[in-house]
Amino acid sequence: MRLRGFVGLGLAGWLLDAAVLTPRRFRLHEVPLAVPGWPRDLDGLRVALVGDVHAGGPWVDLDRVRTVVEEVVAARPDLVLLLGDHVADVTFGTHLEPGPVAAALAGLLRADVPVVGVLGNHDWYAGGWKVRAALETAELPVLEDEAVAVLDGRLWVAGVADLWERTPSVDAALAEVPAGAPVLLMTHNPDVVADVPASVQLVVAGHTHGGQVAVRGRPLHRLSERTRNRWTRGWYPAERLYVTAGVGSSLVPLRSVTPEVPVLVLSAP
Secondary structure (H helix, E strand, C coil), rough: CHHHHHHHHHHHHHHHHHHHHHCCCCCCEEEEEEECCCCHHHHEEEEECCCCEECCCCCCHHHHHHHHHHHHHHCCEEEEEEECCCCCCCCCCCCCCCCHHHHHHHHHHHHCCCCCCCCCCCHHCHHHHHHHHHHCCCCEEEECCEEEECCCCCCEEEEECCCCCCCHHHHHHHHCCCCCEEEEEEEECCHHHCCCCCCCCEEEEEECCCHHCCCCCCCCCCCCCCCCCCCCCEEEEEHHHEEECCCCEEEEECCCCCEEEEEEEECCC
């Protein structure tokens, strides 16, 4: 009976942490990253990755979104990338229309740096065109298989469509990028990296939540039917891929992986 009691207390503590404590935490942290092929004139570039906000989910109301935005602005990035799943689809969440969510995210524009985004699968569940229209009305451009030059043309940012709900084309996303130009490609789903050519210096993604519910760093559920959780969180140098664990939760109102916004500080090796 005593053993059962200890097990029960341990399980209750874990549930308290995953349901209440960890989802309310937030970590904005710098990640120094030496990227092969990165241009020397962009050494020190600071790129904030805001992924998987899932606004409307437990512990992610509009005030929480604004708090995240304020911390990102205070970090003084040179570029902000929105990696999709801006709205929620989660048990015990609160439905939020895309307009107010986009308006809260538009606070990022106070950083006075380029802010560019893509859509994720949950954005499409909520009506992708409606989410895109709300973001663009808030002056937050969305890329879908296209690219744009930023930082006075010194860098190209390409964005691809969501892998699960659309038909992404990396070739289309890179079609307008001049040969030899430095390019950073963003995708909601990291599995897209398998189709990215070596000419792309860096790929950034979200989607995984770092496993969301993980034990000893290992997700308890499969994040990808294609790759069996091959790319879950952090830096994968062989693929030139960085995956952020993001901010919110999906499907179940539990999260044992601390919400985060990494700020990549990029340099040549």
